[in-house]
Amino acid sequence: MSGPDRQEPFEEPNGPGNGDRDRAGDGDGAKGRDEQSEARRPPRIPLPRTSIEDTGNPLPDPPLAPVALDHQVLRSLLGAWALAACSVEEAIAVEEHLGHCGPCAEEALRLRDAVGLLHQEESLDLDPGLRNRVIEGCLGRRPPRIPLPEWAVPYDAETARLDALLRDIGDSEWNAPVHLRWFDDDSPVSRKTTVAGVIAHLLAVDGLVALALGLDDPLGSDAAPPADPSGRTESYWRASYFPPTRGVRGPWRAQTHELIRTVSFTAGGAYGAGSGRLTVPYSAPDDEGRRVELPLRDSMLERAFECWIHAEDIAEAVDYPYEPPSPRHLHHMIDLAARLLPGTLAERRRSGLAPPPHGLVAAGASGRSLRLEIEGMGGGEWFIPLDSPGADASADREVAHVALDGVEFCRLAAGHVSPEEAAAGQDGDRRAIRDVLFAAASLSRM
Template identity: 65%
Template structure:
């Protein structure tokens, strides 16, 4: 049986535990000593020297071959002890406090009694922890070394947290699109657009330029995790649009398909790091200069932008591209609905939305708009209108908007204006206009 205590245990004081020959459920037979080796006249005649050497005396023994001839002490007499007594001696044996005969009796017993052997192993490990020079603090790098060793022996599928799967899925779908396109299509023109204040803004780019944009903005997440930033070290705090322009201007040639590998490696590294990090990483803050999101929502936002820009690329090269799965689409819509109250308050501070009508205390129900999203990923949300700290309430709903899920996401992406959104509207027109405009204002480059 191997020693499980590690190198720090004193080998001189670590008792040896012989491996049990077999498990014994009934210990009654263990109280009787094993029978002696059968002796016959023929065996005694054939092996006189063997008997003499083993006994160390007698007429068949050669002089000088007994234990005393080597300068050692005679073997201790092994007492005949019951199972109960032997079991009670295990603690003293683990502490090396038994006499020589008791030690032999215990170790002989351990070769035949599996339960006592297991108990002896646990006691020996406990004794090893009593050494004063043993550090009980775990090595902080132990986890990474164990994982590295395990993956090196047999590559395993890393379990991806459920809140990371939308980003994992959308980056994989976009990468599949990029694998299918030819060299010339990387330079196909892509028209990006988003909503600022009360107007749609447009920007020309290429397929490769869009991948560079995703690479630069995803760098906000990797930097928050302590990973490499594609813009390099010492970069000042920049907005996503500023990071994109800085990345594009820093290239020594126009963006091309060479950006695909670093973008895909960055997404793989991000997913792998978050999967290994544990539960607490979901609440890590990712700062976008003007606002911040917990990592859980930030990766959902990055999945949303990956899908939107993949759709921009697909439209530019006439490539069929489907929306996300219903569950992932629902998460993206839910994130936008949760961000709407703060976006509405920000527009109100700049005079772009109507003033609040009925302020209420934080955490209490207030005047609300019922947002009904239809289709895959749809659901019902109640958006507080007068204060971002209020709670949306169906009892105080003053307006209702019904939209298709994909069309609502196109509005949030700034690809359609509030006036273009084909929404079913009922109730307070001013509240409806403010909420649709706030949804469009969530967009950016």
């Protein structure tokens, strides 16, 4: 009998009815299918779950309940929340409130967008040259309490820049090896020392200026100290029981401050003469009574030049960024070197290191000249007399022209660049050009 009201009896897939049919049909084959189906069926009783307490992992913190705060307090916390400056409890309370308060939610969204505009993602490391630029700006704009002579300003600036470098280096870097380089008899010479040894060298040579001003000599007064920079440096190094350490920075900086104060009080105004008329000897008298000496105003400029050059030596040894002097100060240094070239060229001829001039020229008379063109920072033009230090040099008697970069010319005068590699442009008498370039290198010393 069949029809909509008739229902077939329910039988499980693997119930007795099916089993009977299977067994009636194929026997052993039905038994194998029953075992495979039993293996796929999940267990009737599930296995116990592993507790987090049995794993050794930390238990999760219970969720924090929001702090009960009124609307005005929550609204005042929106700015701190946007900057991620709220405590955990306050942040939960604010976020719970934002889900129910439309005006606060809109305000929070605006604040978050504003924070994104104000706080750009960038490196937190400061620019390595930032400190140097700040110091240069301060030195160039800060009026001193005591008027400083114009010719002493470069020394004040360069010693301050070097002192800033020394403040930034670590204790171990004071023992970093430094090679002092200069030219002697047309050959490059070097002397190995340390960062502390370079500062000791500056301290010893600055002592020549201190003696000229009547100040104490850093070498002491027990014995007559040498009168030349190399001898004074070697004497100071030998007098140390141990190689110089960072402790030499204090005496060097104190001496630079004392020199600046002394010339400021005695110079007679920012542009006056005063102590600038004093001379500073750089050697003992020779058999003819001659010695190397400079006016104090030029000596202070020369000390500024050497301070910059040795600061670059130190910066190279400790991998520290260091910039050249300001263009105004660099121009004064180049001008000093150009004014010293005629006398150095004459001394080289007396020593047989340069050929004699074509003819003798009386002081004030016109003679051959070389046009020295300095490009870049601190640049300008100088006419160098070739036949006599006192001869009148002008463009009318120009026989040669040399063009160099300003910093490159200073490094040539410091003995850090060879004469053969220095000139960027040369034109005219080759022998005159060679004599002037080697005379510039001869300005260097330890």
